[in-house]
Amino acid sequence: MSAAAPSPAALVESAKKAAAIQAVDEHLLPSHRYIGIGSGSTVVYVVEAIVAKGVDFYKNMVFIPTGSQSKGLIRTAGLTLANLDERPVVNGRPVQLDVCFDGADEVDAELNLIKGGGACLFQEKLVAIAAKTFVAVADYRKQSPRLCTTWKNIPIEVLPLSAPDVLLRLQALGSPAPAVRSGLPSKAGECVTDNGMWIIDAPFPPLLLPSDLTPEVDGLGKGGVWEVSKLADELLRTPGIVEIGLFHGFNGTQAVGLGREGQAQKPVAAYFGTADGKVDVQRA
Numbered sequence: 035m036s037a038a039a040p041s042p043a044a045l046v047e048s049a050k051k052a053a054a055i056q057a058v059d060e061h062l063l064p065s066h067r068y069i070g071i072g073s074g075s076t077v078v079y080v081v082e083a084i085v086a087k088g089v090d091f092y093k094n095m096v097f098i099p100t101g102s103q104s105k106g107l108i109r110t111a112g113l114t115l116a117n118l119d120e121r122p123v124v125n126g127r128p129v130q131l132d133v134c135f136d137g138a139d140e141v142d143a144e145l146n147l148i149k150g151g152g153a154c155l156f157q158e159k160l161v162a163i164a165a166k167t168f169v170a171v172a173d174y175r176k177q178s179p180r181l182c183t184t185w186k187n188i189p190i191e192v193l194p195l196s197a198p199d200v201l202l203r204l205q206a207l208g209s210p211a212p213a214v215r216s217g218l219p220s221k222a223g224e225c226v227t228d229n230g231m232w233i234i235d236a237p238f239p240p241l242l243l244p245s246d247l248t249p250e251v252d253g254l255g256k257g258g259v260w261e262v263s264k265l266a267d268e269l270l271r272t273p274g275i276v277e278i279g280l281f282h283g284f285n286g287t288q289a290v291g292l293g294r295e296g297q298a299q300k301p302v303a304a305y306f307g308t309a310d311g312k313v314d315v316q317r318a
C-alpha cells in the first residue's frame with residue numbers, strides 16, 4: 035500500500051519550512067549581531083532554522099522582536115532578546131540590524147508587500163526599516179502579480195477613537211467595505227494590537243505598479259484604482275491612521291544609494307516554498 039499523499043495543509047507547512055531554511059542559510063552570517071524576527075506562522079520556521087545552526091553560531095547574536103508573539107518565540111528558543119530601542123547608539127544613531135526575516139500576506143512582482151494579517155504590521159515595519167537587509171519568507175500562496183489580488187484587504191492600524199472617521203475616509207478613497215477587525219473567536223470585541231490600537235481591513239481593487247500607468251490610468255484612485263505608493267501616501271496622510279500594512283518604495287540595498295538608510299520597507303528577496311518541496315526566490 036502506498037503512503038497517503040500529504041494534505042494541502044501539510045504541503046503549506048513544509049513549503050514555509052523549506053523557504054525559511056533557505057532564507058536563513060543565504061542571509062544569516064556568523065558575523066551578524068542584530069537580527070529582526072517578524073511575526074506569524076512562517077517565522078516560527080525561521081527561528082527553528084536559526085536554532086538548528088547550533089549555539090556556537092548564534093551565541094553572540096541579539097534578536098529583536100516585532101510584537102508579543104515574536105518575543106515569545108525568541109525567548110522560548112533560548113535566543114538573546116532585546117527590544118528595538120535597546121540597540122546601542124554609535125555615532126549618534128542606533129545601530130542598524132544586520133538582517134530582518136518576516137512573513138508576508140501577499141508579495142507583488144516588484145516585492146511590494148501586504149503585511150498585517152496577524153495585526154503586527156506597525157512593529158514589523160519599524161524593525162524592517164531598521165535592518166540593512168530585509169528578507170520575506172512565505173509559501174507559494176503569497177506570490178501575486180499585484181497586491182490585493184488574492185489577499186484582498188490592506189490592514190491599517192488606527193487609533194480606536196478615530197475608527198468611524200477613518201472608515202468614512204477609506205470609502206471615499208474607493209475601498210468598498212472597510213471594516214474594523216474583530217477579535218473573535220479568541221477575544222470578544224475588536225482585535226487590539228500590541229500597541230493598543232485597532233486594525234481596519236480595507237479592500238481595494240488590485241494595486242497598480244508604476245509600469246502600469248498611462249495617461250488615461252494615473253493610479254490616483256479613480257474608481258478605487260490606485261498605484262501602490264500613491265495609495266500608501268494618501269493613507270498615511272489620514273489623521274487617525276497610525277501605520278499601514280503596505281510595505282513599498284525601495285529596499286535596503288537601494289536605500290544606501292539614495293542616502294536613505296533606515297527607511298527601506300521592501301525586502302531584497304522573497305523566498306516562497308512551493309508545493310513540490312522547492313523554493314522559488316524572487317530577488318530585487
Ligand SMILES: O=C(CO)[C@H](O)[C@H](O)COP(=O)(O)O
Binds near residue numbers: 076136137149153155
Ligand atoms: O504580517 C504578518 C503579521 O502581522 C505576518 O507576517 C503575515 O500575516 C504572514 O503570516 P504567516 O506567516 O502566518 O502566513
